Amino acid sequence: MDTEANPTHWTLLSLRPRGQHAPMRRAAHALGATTIALSPWALRARGDAATRAALDAALGADRVIFSSPSAVVAASRLARLDAPHPGQWLAVGSGTAAALQRAGARDIQAPARMDSEGLLALPALATLDGLRAGLVTAPGGRGIIAATLQARGAQLLRADVYLRQPLPLSPRTLQRLRHAATPWALAVSSADALARLLAELPGDLQAPLRQAWVVAASERLATQAEAAGFVHVVQADGPLPAQLVQAAHRAITRRATC
Structure with missing residues (x-):
């Protein structure tokens, strides 16, 4: 060969x-x-009042997870991501982390294994009892991130900031x-x-x-x-x-x- x-x-x-x-x-x-x-599909950002309110709540959580670069871009149109934030922000992979850095966010954690399982293995998400977990994402997908956060004791604050249009x-x-x-x-x-x-x-x-x-x-x-x-x-x-x-x-x- x-x-x-x-x-x-x-x-x-x-x-x-x-x-x-x-x-x-x-x-x-x-x-x-x-x-x-x-x-x-095509991606469509959401900008209604309910989405803005959900995003504000998610960004104030103890742990804030961004599921994709598209989630970062959509969120950055609704809120400043370069402002100081009280919690730990996490990205599902290096592409999402880079998008957050371009939006001005700092101190982002991302796993070497760039998928849901890699994200959920990060030490910051190991124990969540009594903590609020924000999830900046879109409807659909497997839902393993949201389900695992809740199973680990977190109060889930979900913000679906964009939609997938078939x-x-x-x-x-x-x-x-x-x-x-x-x-x-x-x-x-x-x-x-x-x-x-x-x-x-x-x-x-x-x-x-x-x-x-x-x-x-x-x-x-x-x-x-x-x-x-x-x-x-x-x-x-x-x-x-x-x-x-x-x-x-x-x-x-x-x-x-x-």
């Missing part, structure tokens, strides 16, 4: 929200891939997919996004998709992809675009040269 050879061309399938594919495209282009955007797959996108160069690599960092893709995809594309390499951002997502019938599944080092694309390239290269 020649592990130094590279595939001449391949296609990366991105499940990022609409308008957030650029980092994937750049990373994929550098490694010889074309990217097809299969956005399952998007249909356009006929033009589907035609691009039908003619896309193989092999395909599907980058998965959200179980909900994968489920929506499988529900929306026409029948003639279901089998070809199952032959794609799935590059999962976590062990949990890899297990879910296998359960959904994908044959080739690998786990990336994390959920960042560069990590997902590099894992895809490694898997495809090894397969092509075996």
Whole structure:
């Protein structure tokens, strides 16, 4: 097996929200891939009075968790994040922590393992009896963060600062997919996004998709992809675009040269 050879061309399938594919495209282009955007939804920030009140309460908690960079951006439109805060602020990963720093927040903790399980393993969230835990997020997802915070004794103060608006797959996108160069690599960092893709995809594309390499951002997502019938599944080092694309390239290269 020649592990130094590279595939001449391949296609990366991105499940990022609409308008957030650029980092994937750049990373994929550098490694010889074309990217097809299969956005399952668009993100819509909320700005109503109830959301503002919920965010104010969450930001005043003893522990404040931001679930994504999008949560940070939406929150920063409603409240100052650079003001002094009484509690410990935590981010689910380095991307979310960087977004908080750009918004002026300081003293942010983030786990090396960038997923819900890694976040919940942080010492700051080990014992929460009698404490208030703010969760700045969006509706949907697995809910493991909220459930675990409450199970550990916290009073949960949740602020859903943005929404996911479902998007249909356009006929033009589907035609691009039908003619896309193989092999395909599907980058998965959200179980909900994968489920929506499988529900929306026409029948003639279901089998070809199952032959794609799935590059999962976590062990949990890899297990879910296998359960959904994908044959080739690998786990990336994390959920960042560069990590997902590099894992895809490694898997495809090894397969092509075996």
